[in-house]
Amino acid sequence: MSEAGTRYEVITSNNQSANVWVCGLISVLFATACMFARIAYRARLGIRSGQDDYVFWLAWAVQVIQSGLLLKATALGLGKNDSIVAADHVSSIQTYAAASTVLTVVSIYVAKVSMILLISRLFARSLRSYYAAVAVVGVAAAIQIQAGCVYPTCTKVASRYYANAALDIATEVLIIGLPVYCIRDVRMAKVHKAKVLATFSARSLMVLFAGLIVWSATRIRETGKLSTSIVLPVVLLQLQLGLSLCICAIVPCFRMIFQSTDIVSTTSGDLTREGKQISNHSNRARSFGRPTQGTGTDTQISYIRQPTPPPPDIPRKPEHSAQRSQDTSGAASHTTGRPSEGGASDSSLVPSATTGLSTKPLVQAPEA
Incomplete structure (x- = not known):
C-alpha cells in the first residue's frame, strides 16, 4: 500500500479531479485499442473501408480532441472545490470543460451515425433520412447542453443533462429498432436473425448510461456544490462515449452477423444494385449445381463460384489382348497339367522341344 504522500492525487x-483523470484516460485508451483492432481485422480480410468506417474515425478523432481539453481543464482544477482553486484559473476551467462537453456529445452522435451507416450497408437499404435526423438531433443536443453557460454563471445545469439524456435515449431506441425493422423482409434462418439482433442490442448499454446521467444530474440539485458535484455527470459521460466507440468498433468484427447464405429482401424493392447482382449471381450458381462460397465483405454475403476440381487420377485397366490371354492360360495349364477351360489345350499351343511343332494331331480318331 502506498502512503498518502506518494500518491498522485488523494x-x-x-478534490475529486482524480476521477476525471482516470475515467478520461480509460475512455480514450479503450476506444483507441478497439479502433486499431477493427483496422487490423479488416486489413487481414482485405475488406475495403466504407462510409461507416470514415465516420467512425471522425468520431474517434473528436474524442481524442475532447479528451485533451478535458485533461487540460482537470489540470487547472476541474473537480476541485472553489476554495482550493486559483481564482485566475476558474475562467479557463469553465472554457475548457464546456468545449470538452460539447465535443463529447458531438462524438457520441457521430458514432450513432456510423452505426446507422453500418446497418444501411448490411441490409442494402437507404437509411439516409434516419442518419440525417440523428445528426440534426446531435447538433441540437450539443448546443443545448452548453448554450448560455458563460462564466461566471451557468443556470439549469441539471436540466441540460436531463434534455441530453432524453435525446440520447430516443436516438438509441431508433438505432436498436432499425435492425428489427430491416430484418423482417430478409430470408434468413431464425437463429441468424437472433444473432444479428443480439449483436446490435449491445447499444442498449447506452440507454443504461443515459439513465445514470439523469440520476447523477439530480445530485447536482441536491448538493448545490457545482464544482465537485459536476464530476459524476462528466465521468459518466466520458464512460458512455468510450463504450459507444468500442461498440461501434467491435460490431463490424462479429462475423456471425454476416454468415447468412441468403440476404435477400422478399417484399421491399429498395435493394441496391450491388445487392441485386450478388443475389442473381448466387441464384445462377445454385441453378448450375455448383457450390458457392461467401467472401469477406461486411455488407452482404458475396458469392463466388468455386472452380470444379479435376477428376481423380484412376489407373486405367490394361487393354485386352487375345495373344496375352492365350499365353497366360497356356502357361497355367502347363504348370498344372490340366487343359485350360475355354481355350486350346497346351499340347496344341506348346511346340515340341525337338521339332518346334505341336505334337497333337489336328484330327483325332474316335475312341473305340
Whole structure:
C-alpha cells in the first residue's frame, strides 16, 4: 500500500479531479485499442473501408480532441472545490470543460451515425433520412447542453443533462429498432436473425448510461456544490462515449452477423444494385449445381463460384489382348497339367522341344 504522500492525487470531498483523470484516460485508451483492432481485422480480410468506417474515425478523432481539453481543464482544477482553486484559473476551467462537453456529445452522435451507416450497408437499404435526423438531433443536443453557460454563471445545469439524456435515449431506441425493422423482409434462418439482433442490442448499454446521467444530474440539485458535484455527470459521460466507440468498433468484427447464405429482401424493392447482382449471381450458381462460397465483405454475403476440381487420377485397366490371354492360360495349364477351360489345350499351343511343332494331331480318331 502506498502512503498518502506518494500518491498522485488523494480523493476527498473537496478534490475529486482524480476521477476525471482516470475515467478520461480509460475512455480514450479503450476506444483507441478497439479502433486499431477493427483496422487490423479488416486489413487481414482485405475488406475495403466504407462510409461507416470514415465516420467512425471522425468520431474517434473528436474524442481524442475532447479528451485533451478535458485533461487540460482537470489540470487547472476541474473537480476541485472553489476554495482550493486559483481564482485566475476558474475562467479557463469553465472554457475548457464546456468545449470538452460539447465535443463529447458531438462524438457520441457521430458514432450513432456510423452505426446507422453500418446497418444501411448490411441490409442494402437507404437509411439516409434516419442518419440525417440523428445528426440534426446531435447538433441540437450539443448546443443545448452548453448554450448560455458563460462564466461566471451557468443556470439549469441539471436540466441540460436531463434534455441530453432524453435525446440520447430516443436516438438509441431508433438505432436498436432499425435492425428489427430491416430484418423482417430478409430470408434468413431464425437463429441468424437472433444473432444479428443480439449483436446490435449491445447499444442498449447506452440507454443504461443515459439513465445514470439523469440520476447523477439530480445530485447536482441536491448538493448545490457545482464544482465537485459536476464530476459524476462528466465521468459518466466520458464512460458512455468510450463504450459507444468500442461498440461501434467491435460490431463490424462479429462475423456471425454476416454468415447468412441468403440476404435477400422478399417484399421491399429498395435493394441496391450491388445487392441485386450478388443475389442473381448466387441464384445462377445454385441453378448450375455448383457450390458457392461467401467472401469477406461486411455488407452482404458475396458469392463466388468455386472452380470444379479435376477428376481423380484412376489407373486405367490394361487393354485386352487375345495373344496375352492365350499365353497366360497356356502357361497355367502347363504348370498344372490340366487343359485350360475355354481355350486350346497346351499340347496344341506348346511346340515340341525337338521339332518346334505341336505334337497333337489336328484330327483325332474316335475312341473305340
